[in-house]
Amino acid sequence: MEPMYTTEALATGAGRNGRSVVKDSDLDFNLAAPKEMGGSGDGVNPEQLFAAGYAACFHGALQLVAKSEGADLGDSSVGARVSIGKDETSFGLAVELEVTIPNLPHDEAQKLADKAHEVCPYSKATRGNIDVKVSVIED
Structure with a gap:
């Protein structure tokens, strides 16, 4: 890199x-x-900082993907919910990303969110290490 x-x-x-x-x-x-x-x-706390960073980074990736596909995100947003808890050996993290794209049909919005999950640096860093769920939610 x-x-x-x-x-x-x-x-x-x-x-x-x-x-x-x-x-x-x-x-x-x-x-x-x-x-x-x-x-x-x-x-x-560290989880709050991670949630803020992941939400911002993912939203940037979503905008990049949308631009490359000619999609209008309108007033989009990304929320990140970060959880910490005990796992088999010590502690682990889990993330839920909630994407809102008000002016696109749900299926189109989910496709963009899934593509953003492939290119977002935070998603790349966490892939295979922690559970990350990406969902499109209605406004």
Whole structure:
């Protein structure tokens, strides 16, 4: 791979209960484990960051695919739901991507979403590693 962009982040403190700073950006925030995992919930957690990044990346891939096929996405959106839980050995992740394309029939929208799942860098990185479900939902 020939890098087009690289970023850096530094986490300090107690892992999920610490601080994270992203170099060359405005991102500087406290981390806190969610209440569901015994934390305070008074900060950002890695799953929230992953959900935000995956949703944005997938939406970009969806726009790229739609443009190449001459499809109009209109006021489209992508939501990402990231779950963490115990698996056979320790912990694992699962993702549900919900795609909304109001001005396309469901079948056409699902075909675009499936194609976006093939080209999205986050989808490529997770393929075969975690469960990712891609669904087109009605507005």
